[in-house]
Amino acid sequence: AQRVTQPEKLLSVFKGAPVELKCNYSYSGSPELFWYVQYSRQRLQLLLRHISRESIKGFTADLNKGETSFHLKKPFAQEEDSAMYYCALGGSQGNLIFGKGTKLSVKP
Amino acid sequence: SAVISQKPSRDICQRGTSLTIQCQVDSQVTMMFWYRQQPGQSLTLIATANQGSEATYESGFVIDKFPISRPNLTFSTLTVSNMSPEDSSIYLCSVAGTGSIYGYTFGSGTRLTVV
Secondary structure, three states, X not given: OOEEEOOOOEEEEEXXXXXXXXXXXXXXXXXXXXXXXXXXXXXXXXXXXXXOOOOEOOEEEOOEOOOOEOOEEEOOOOHHHOXXXXXXXXXXXXXXXXXOOEEEEEEO | OOOEEEEOOEEEEOOOXXXXXXXXXXXXXXXXXXXXXXXXXXXXXXXXXXXXXXXXXXOOOOOOOOOEEEEEOOEEEEEEOXXXXXXXXXXXXXXXXXXXXXXXXEOOOEEEEEO
C-alpha cells in the first residue's frame, strides 16, 4: 500500500529552536518524496523534493530508505515558518499521496 | 513551473445545486489532478483527468457526482453535483511538473460551502 504518515497534527516550538517534522512512508518501489507548505490564506506550494537535495528557507529533508522516513528539519525556527506542512509521495498513477499534515506554530 | 488559474476562489451554494470549477494552465500538460481538502483534513485525490479520455476516479468518488471535462491540454473543469453540506471543502486542481521529480503545482483552490 502507498501511504504517508505524519504522526504529529501540531508542533509548537519557540523562535530559534530546532524543528523536525516527521514523515514516514510506505511504498514498494523507489519513492519520490516531497514536502509542501501552506501558509495562511495561500495556496499549497512545493517546499522540497528529495531528488534535488536542496535547502529551501533553511529547511532540509533526507530520505532514509532503511527507516522509510523523510523528516523535515530546520536548525533555527522563525515565526514566518508557521504554516501547515504536508509530506507527499509520488504515487504509481502519477498523482501525489499526502500525509495528514502537521501544523507548525513558532512562538516568539 | 506551470501557473494555474482556478476559479471561482470561493462560493456558497444551496444544497441540491451544482457548481463547476475551472482550472486553466499556462502550458500544455498531459495529466491534471483534482483533489479535495475537507475541513481540518489532508488532500485526497478525486480523479485524474487526461485529455481525450475519461477521467480516472479514485475509490469513493464517482463520475455522476464529480463529472470532469478535459477538452484540451490546458483546461479542465470539475463539477460538484447535487451538493450537500458534506461536500463543503476546498477543491484543488494540480498538474505535474516536467517529470514528477519536479513536483506538482496547485491551483489556489475553491472554497465551497454548501448550505
